[in-house]
Amino acid sequence: MVLGLGTGSTAAFVVAKLGELLKTGELTNIIGVPTSKRTEEQARSLNIPLSILDDHPHIDLAIDGADEVDPLLNLVKGRGGALLREKMVEAASDEFVVVADETKLVDGLGGSKLAMPVEVVQFCWKFNLVRLQELFKDEGVEAKLRVGEDGKPYVTDNFNYIVDLYFENPIKDGYAAGKEISGLEGVVEHGLFLDMATAVIIAGKTGVEVKSNEKMGNSSPLKPEGLYCSTGNLAIASALLRTTGVKVPKY
Secondary structure (H helix, E strand, O other): OOOOOOOOOOHHHHHHHHHHHHHOOOOOEEEEEEEEEHHHHHHHHOOOOEEOOOOOEEEEEEOOOOOEEOOOOOOOOOHHHHHHHHHHHHHHHEEEEEEEEEHHEOOOOOOOOOOEEEEEEOOOOHHHHHHHHHHOOHHHHHHEEEEEEOOOEEOOOOOHHHHHHEEEOOOOOOHHHHHHHHOOEEEEEEEEEEOOHHHHHEEEOOEEEEEEEEHOOOOEEHHHHHHOOOOOHHHHHHHHHHHOOOOOOOO
């Protein structure tokens, strides 16, 4: 099975769990496609077999976190800086399962008032920062160049910069916004992940809820033990659910 390995704090727990299950023999025949250099480094340290999209362009299941989740399971991702590779890997996956806590739920994307990232080329980055701010002036957006702890511009694994957009009001139309952002010359990718998640596992104070994407063939609310995944992915789904602390029945 080819598995997309996400980036960020939540994804790191999943990768750690996968490494543990591979070591004990509970899981076998897994090939991971990491979405960032730091995920690659973590996976290699755990002896998880790895590959890349060039060699494995078809991925069975991707597992990742999210920065925002709206009621239709559209996402904001990329505050960890890996949005381009995440989107490439997750778009190539048959199924994409997201793990998030209830604080990531929003009524509309941009609603958390935290960063919605846009990856841009380094050349004339300020030109695009100004254009992005102008594009969303009705949402009261503030555009900022992301900087690292050293005060220098943050550089992605792809040697680009990130302009973070902070919205005063949620984005009115995510699909139109994504199209307009992508239409700007010098923009590489944006953090709007629309119609991509198969299911979202939400951990809250009262337990774990699984929401499925009705557009992808799921028409009813799902319990954790009934997570929508193909038969071959049940073992991975089980491992993922253990990561969230859910008691998973034996299949």
